[in-house]
Amino acid sequence: xxxxxxxxxxxxxxxxxxxxxxxxxxxxxxxxxxxxxxxxxxxxxxxxxxxxxxxxxxxxxxxxxxxxxxxxxxxxxxxxxxxxxxxxxxxxxxxxxxxxxxxxxxxxxxxxxxxxxxxxxxxxxxxxxxxxxxxxxxxxxxxxxxxxxxxxxxxxxxxxxxxxxxxxxxxxxxxxxxxxxxxxxxxxxxxxxxxxxxxxxxxxxxxxxxxxxxxxxxxxxxxxxxxxx
Amino acid sequence: xxxxxxxxxxxxxxxxxxxxxxxxxxxxxxxxxxxxxxxxxxxxxxxxxxxxxxxxxxxxxxxxxxxxxxxxxxxxxxxxxxxxxxxxxxxxxxxxxxxxxxxxxxxxxxxxxxxxxxxxxxxxxxxxxxxxxxxxxxxxxxxxxxxxxxxxxxxxxxxxxxxxxxxxxxxxxxxxxxxxxxxxxxxxxxxxxxxxxxxxxxxxxxxxxxxxxxxxxxxxxxxxxxxxxxxxxxxxx
Numbered sequence: 001x002x003x004x005x006x007x008x009x010x011x012x013x014x015x016x017x018x019x020x021x022x023x024x025x026x027x028x029x030x031x032x033x034x035x036x037x038x039x040x041x042x043x044x045x046x047x048x049x050x051x052x053x054x055x056x057x058x059x060x061x062x063x064x065x066x067x068x069x070x071x072x073x074x075x076x077x078x079x080x081x082x083x084x085x086x087x088x089x090x091x092x093x094x095x096x097x098x099x100x101x102x103x104x105x106x107x108x109x110x111x112x113x114x115x116x117x118x119x120x121x122x123x124x125x126x127x128x129x130x131x132x133x134x135x136x137x138x139x140x141x142x143x144x145x146x147x148x149x150x151x152x153x154x155x156x157x158x159x160x161x162x163x164x165x166x167x168x169x170x171x172x173x174x175x176x177x178x179x180x181x182x183x184x185x186x187x188x189x190x191x192x193x194x195x196x197x198x199x200x201x202x203x204x205x206x207x208x209x210x211x212x213x214x215x216x217x218x219x220x221x222x223x224x225x226x227x228x229x
Numbered sequence: 230x231x232x233x234x235x236x237x238x239x240x241x242x243x244x245x246x247x248x249x250x251x252x253x254x255x256x257x258x259x260x261x262x263x264x265x266x267x268x269x270x271x272x273x274x275x276x277x278x279x280x281x282x283x284x285x286x287x288x289x290x291x292x293x294x295x296x297x298x299x300x301x302x303x304x305x306x307x308x309x310x311x312x313x314x315x316x317x318x319x320x321x322x323x324x325x326x327x328x329x330x331x332x333x334x335x336x337x338x339x340x341x342x343x344x345x346x347x348x349x350x351x352x353x354x355x356x357x358x359x360x361x362x363x364x365x366x367x368x369x370x371x372x373x374x375x376x377x378x379x380x381x382x383x384x385x386x387x388x389x390x391x392x393x394x395x396x397x398x399x400x401x402x403x404x405x406x407x408x409x410x411x412x413x414x415x416x417x418x419x420x421x422x423x424x425x426x427x428x429x430x431x432x433x434x435x436x437x438x439x440x441x442x443x444x445x446x447x448x449x450x451x452x453x454x455x456x457x458x459x460x461x462x463x464x465x466x
Contacts, residue, residue, distance in 0.1 A: 012458075014459070015333075015370050015378055016377060016378025030375070041376060042370075042375055042376075044373070057373035059261075059262060059373055060261050060372040060374065061373065089279065089280040089282070089339060089342050090342075
């Protein structure tokens with residue numbers, strides 16, 4: 001097997017299964033090198049590109065990755081920032097310097113208090129936990145709207161190929177939707193009815209997540225829902 | 230091997246024949262990973278929760294994660310109702326299951342965290358701990374926890390002088406001749422043993438034979454486990 005032939009070829013692997021043999025490949029996430037073999041250490045889909053082999057897990061708890069946008073709840077305040085619960089095994093931390101504007105040392109609670117929801121981006125996963133930022137557009141404390149939770153493994157379905165699904169939902173409902181990779185979704189619309197429609201649409205997608213051509217089906221679903229009104 | 234050919238097992242199986250095995254992944258919707266595994270009438274389900282933060286804090290291990298198994302036989306799993314809740318036997322089997330699974334888990338990636346595995350026996354006809362370990366291995370893989378490899382578990386029995394694979398209840402209670410010896414063995418595909426128990430009398434020569442038998446049987450079990458995992462993802466594609 002040459003590298004180009006196997007490109008974009010995905011196969012299901014289980015822990016301990018040999019994915020590739022030979023020195024042409026590098027072990028990436030979810031894999032390990034044993035002798036001259038690349039072995040999977042996770043259950044999921046194995047992918048190879050430019051010689052780098054990785055296993056993408058499709059079940060289990062949310063595994064944070066750098067660059068992910070997540071939605072979390074403020075769990076605690078410290079002198080240096082906020083501890084955020086993002087539904088992952090490790091806790092996340094939002095340091096003071098990653099918040100836009102001036103924050104007085106004793107005024108953390110005025111910006112965000114325990115129990116507040118926040119949309120943030122993961123900027124680093126170090127030895128001592130996950131670091132977040134809200135210094136980007138669309139991120140920050142969530143003041144109003146609706147937050148729903150879905151299985152984090154279904155998030156790619158809700159977003160669709162290059163955002164096709166999420167753009168369809170936004171267009172059809174006129175709501176602003178932020179999908180956290182950890183499975184929390186923030187819906188903000190003008191009317192509560194619109195927000196509830198988005199919730200219903202997302203529930204429809206998660207239930208039907210196995211079918212192909214789902215974007216078309218959701219389009220039809222929206223039309224049907226509109227006629228009912 | 231003429232004795233092996235003429236040897237009659239209570240349910241008419243060959244000495245190296247397993248009961249019908251079944252496995253399914255993803256059966257507990259609220260768990261992070263789950264699986265069912267059965268040997269004939271013995272059915273085990275396993276549910277994995279975590280990795281998540283260990284509570285209370287003083288039980289946290291900053292060096293590596295903790296695996297916590299809970300084995301329990303449901304009250305209706307045997308013909309005489311058993312009292313629900315932990316017992317001396319279930320506590321022991323829980324610990325044994327932890328030891329059988331820990332060597333394959335890459336638990337050092339989850340310091341201060343715990344992975345909970347709950348094993349319930351829905352129906353028992355001997356070999357419950359083996360069915361439990363098989364289901365737990367599947368459920369751990371399904372939960373996306375990094376593992377070096379899979380493990381498969383089987384019980385080898387010695388009925389009088391004859392070694393047999395995958396004992397059932399009638400065989401466990403065998404009384405003729407030397408009586409019954411029960412040897413549950415858990416091993417990986419390259420033949421590494423992570424768990425071996427022995428209840429009865431056996432010579433070292435026979436024990437080596439038993440391990441060889443287990444090696445063959447675990448290959449069969451592994452194929453069932455592999456199929457269950459692969460089929461569960463195929464549905465989603």
